[in-house]
Amino acid sequence: MKRNDGIKTVSEIITESFGVYLKNNYKVLVLLFVTLAVTVSLCFVKISTTNTIASFNINDYEVGQIADVTIKAIKTLPADYDNPIPIEKGEKVIRKGFPITEEGYAKLKKMSESPVYIDYRAFANSIIYHILMVxxxxxxxxxxxxxxxxxxxxxxxxxxxxxxxxxxxxxxxxxxxxxxxxxxxxxxxxxxxxxxxxxxxxxxxxxxxxxxxxxxxxxxxxxxxxxxxxxxxxxxxxxxxxxxxxxxxxxxxxxxxxxxxxxxxxxxxxxxxxxxxxxxxxxxxxxxxxxxxxxxxxxxxxxxxxxxxxxxASVFRLMDLSDLNNPVMKKMLVTASGTYNHSLMVASLAEAACNEVGANPLLARVGAYYHDIGKMDNPEYFVENQGGGENIHKEINPSLSASVIRTHVKRGIERAHALRLPKPVIDIISEHHGNQVIAYFYNEALKINPDVSPEDYSYSGNPPSTKESAVVMLADTVEAACRSLDKPSVPRLEKFITTLMTAKIDQKQLEDCNLTFNDITKIHDAFVQILAGYYHSRTKYPDQKDPDGPQAQQNNGENQPRASEESVKAVEEKESKAEDKKTEDKKVEDKKVEDKKVEDKKTEPKKSLKEKAEKIARSSNEKEKKEKN
Missing domain, CATH: 1.10.1760 (Arp2/3 complex 21 kDa subunit ARPC3)
Incomplete structure (x- = not known):
């Protein structure tokens, strides 16, 4: 019966799968073959030098000597012209504790002059044994x-x-x-x-x-x-x-x-x-x-x-990398202090959570320290480094903002390779945003164009593949989001963190990391405990007084009154009125000039930052095109 065209048989599928496997894993197979070849060669050396008729030195023996070992013949040697004494397989040529006879010595000499004997059966058994080991x-x-x-x-x-x-x-x-x-x-x-x-x-x-x-x-x-x-x-x-x-x-x-x-x-x-x-x-x-x-x-x-x-990522290497005095962390503190403090908090959250779920807390802590090192190149585009100043993203379109934000993962991976960070740490850097959508800029883009594709506003990484990577992703999201909460109480933290973690599950970011729902609950509780301690409000005691109030606290047995704000203002007003009118006019003129300079300075950085953002986006797009090609 003729099969339908385009439908592969089972043998074709198996052959194709095996071919793909060989192509992807040829290095492994070559390595295992080399291991097999070396061990089999060593077995041959062992058998060829051990299983011989003469596994001894004839010069160590002489007639009349008391034998210290018993030597058996492991192969039959017939009589010949040079030595007419025959030797049977299994025969005890000399016995331990007995003197060596002339006949025994002659047999020892004949054995020492015999060719090398290889036990091919033992060699074959060793080959099979090491194939099983491979x-x-x-x-x-x-x-x-x-x-x-x-x-x-x-x-x-x-x-x-x-x-x-x-x-x-x-x-x-x-x-x-x-x-x-x-x-x-x-x-x-x-x-x-x-x-x-x-x-x-x-x-x-x-x-x-x-x-x-x-x-x-x-x-x-x-x-x-x-x-x-x-x-x-x-x-x-x-x-x-x-x-x-x-x-x-x-x-x-x-x-x-x-x-x-x-x-x-x-x-x-x-x-x-x-x-x-x-x-x-x-x-x-x-x-x-x-x-x-x-x-x-x-x-x-x-x-x-x-x-x-x-x-x-050995424990000692991770301990070295966790040192906050290393050059990378010092540079982050100077160039991107907001990112530095954010990373420290993420590390605390991730370490506590990993202790609860049986993951590697040290790896998670180091991964959290380095997960945002890609922001060090352009720290001003990230809100935690703007110090409450004006947000540059209000001046540029959402697609450009998304491109700039997205590049910090790629730059982080590049920097990690340059620093020769361990692969598990690099994996955390590449996976800490997964392939999720950059929601804020995507929503802003929808207001401009309802047909915009979410892929254009998504990270290009893979979802977390390990527990440590997943915990760092969750800690990163939770820490950044909880900073926006006003008066974060424990109930509010619990509810908000639950919402954030549920969103990650719905976005299928936690499917490849082996976390169970029980693990998710433990991570949630660990986050709440750490953040509740971090955001707790200071207790105000009933008898506590303001040290900067109308009167200072008693000092050395004497009351030290402080000048009130009203009296200070009155003095300043009197001094101000006493100034010359010409000086006042000059100040007004100087102020106008200064205001113009300040306005120019505000405009110039916006232009330069916008141009820089466009340059970053172009560079990122060119790299993506090269990778696809």
Whole structure:
């Protein structure tokens, strides 16, 4: 049966979707393939150097020596002309505790001269194992199950590199004679160090997933020995937990000590469970203690370069950015003081709300500090910076005003990239207005032209994609709107904030941020509590007197009367009448000249601001056209 033209089959849809996915995620797939290639290569090195007939040095043995190990043949070697002694697979060539015979030594020599033997079955098993590991990496990255932007590409690169280093450390460490013990091997695995870094740079949840990944890598690299696997799993989980609430770099010293103690506890427990020797195994205990301590110290040294290289929103980076003495905030205070004070209030609201809904309060606070940095270029066009003066927007048309207002988001993003702010902070800047309509100027435009399009008066960003971004949007709206309230009581604040937040929901600005209605209620209550404390009226006490009243308060036991306003005016009038008439005429003439100068000064800024607004709008429109093309 012939199918209708234009209708795609299921196979065509799947093929097309897969092609689109490959195009959009080719970097991820290339990275995972490289990780697979490196780990498989390390497996080949391990198998080709371990699973040989001669995994020993013949020069370490001689006839009559008491053997310290038992050596078995893992491959059959037939008799030949040079060495007529045959060797059977599984045969014990020498036995631990027994002297080496001439026949045994001859067999050792024959084994040492045999070609390298590769256990291809073990190699194939390792390939399958690491393919599954790559699939697990892909599962964590793909976000299919968790449906969140859980792992960014720079994090995936970091985790893959750390994963390969851990795997290589076990592969090569196990080749060293003094690390052949599974307990001693635990001392050289840098699991805690990398988990510290992942937890601080990318969050505790991702550190937990990474802990699972490196533990499974250690299991394969150590030939499926349980002790290294369990030790790395336990110590890595502990590492991710220890850095959960640190907010200062000096806290890492205390964390290092705790990690060292926990490592010692873990290795002692495993020695008891697996019957390890304490008499000959003190070195492994000391080793894991040093491993834990120096993991924290090295983390401090590596953290700053990685923060700058990966541009992540780590707790330490956010603490640095929250310092109000940094150059950006100082410049905002000078050039746009109204925006500066508005940002501080938004930060207080956002931080309190995020504490209530389980979001990141530090990220929200920093995002609020920087959300309006785009206004620093043209502060005079924003009402909070006009200081009660005349509003320039009354002199220009609504479309021009909307273009100027809208550009502060784009300029903020550009400035944020120039400052190398972390991506989550840049996302807050770009999303704090979403794609909502600039209502005031849109309504003004409707009075002029009822057919005006709302898209021409809308922000070009995306709605908030995270809880922190949504909270900053709500805090920004609420703080700006509540400043217009006359005598804002608690009931009025509650009602007004409810109206503002309901409007955001109706405008579909909160659909992508994972906020629930319960979260919205908590945010509302947090805003009311902060603003009620901010706008509270000062209590007037019954016996309180005005210090600037007719008489001053008693001072040092004596009443200090102050001159009344009427007496001061009388003196001024007498002095005024005593002036010469010519001087008075000159003042009148000077006043006329001065009034003309003042009027000229008022007119000139309006013209220049209007011309500047037109220039800003033209520049913004040209950029939008280039982006579309």
């Amino acid at each position: 699939v697990l990496f892909f599962f964590f990255f793909s976000k299919i199950y968790f449906k969140t932007n859980m792992i960014e590409f720079n994090e995936l690169v970091t985790e893959c590199v750390f994963y390969m280093i851990v795997f290589a450390s076990v592969i090569f460490g196990s080749k060293l004679t003094y690390l052949s013990s599974p307990f001693a091997l635990c001392a050289i695995i840098p699991g805690p160090l990398f988990v510290f870094l992942i937890a601080i740079l990318f969050g505790q949840l991702n550190a937990v997933f990474f802990s699972i990944m490196i533990s499974l890598a250690v299991l394969n690299a150590s030939s499926y020995q349980l002790v290294p696997f369990l030790f790395v799993l336990a110590s890595s989980f502990a590492s991710s937990r220890l850095v959960r609430k640190i907010d200062r770099r000096t806290d890492m010293v205390f964390v290092s000590v705790l990690q060292a103690v926990l490592n010692a506890v873990f290795i002692i427990i495993f020695k008891i469970i697996f019957n390890g020797s304490f008499a000959n195994g003190l070195g492994s205990i000391v080793g894991v203690i040093l491993n834990g301590f120096f993991s924290g110290i090295l983390c401090l040294g590596l953290l700053t370069p990685l923060e700058l290289l990966l541009n992540t």
